[in-house]
């Protein structure tokens with residue numbers, strides 16, 4: 465058993481800076497990330513909590529250029545369809561957003577969650593089966609934050625139809641699609657969300673207030 469670590473005030477301040485500078489990144493440099501770092505980020509992701517210690521996350525590194533292109537094409541089609549659901553005025557703004565880094569990110573990582581893993585023996589999810597997906601999201605967030613600490617950007621792409629992604633990646637039926645991540649060194653860094661900078665949406669200060677019951 466290791467000694468319990470003491471976290472200094474300086475460390476806590478730095479950690480808070482990491483939280484505030486974590487960004488969804490959509491503009492990447494082409495330079496690849498060394499395998500040793502990518503593997504390390506995956507091992508940090510696996511430190512995440514999971515319901516019943518089920519570790520339901522399944523990380524796929526998509527390396528085949530043809531598959532990457534298929535996913536990017538699928539995104540473009542889906543994104544075009546998504547734009548149709550806005551007014552013509554909103555469409556002008558929407559079409560000005562870059563909603564994925566699939567074109568330039570050197571690494572594509574698809575994340576799935578096993579629906580009913582034997583690991584964990586069902587503990588904690590008899591009442592809330594969705595907790596396996598929640599556990600996988602915890603792993604993604606750990607990956608995301610750790611990546612930022614290493615100067616690496618992560619962008620979450622959800623503008624993809626899950627069934628189609630599953631077919632392209634030939635995943636088992638009982639794996640739920642959770643996220644498609646673009647990963648690489650960012651072209652630039654910013655301390656405010658891109659959607660805010662582009663005038664789409666802004667953080668609501670009310671969300672920092674407790675709701676009391």
Ligand SMILES: Cc1cc2nc3c(=O)[nH]c(=O)nc-3n(C[C@H](O)[C@H](O)[C@H](O)COP(=O)(O)O)c2cc1C
Nearest residue numbers: 486487488562563564620621622623656657658659
């Ligand atoms: C579940 C989830 C899905 C997301 N899907 C997309 C997406 O498809 N495209 C995109 O550009 N950003 C996506 N994002 C990123 C959000 O737009 C981003 O987190 C938000 O605008 C706040 O910006 P920040 O992450 O830089 O703080 C997603 C984020 C989450 C958590």
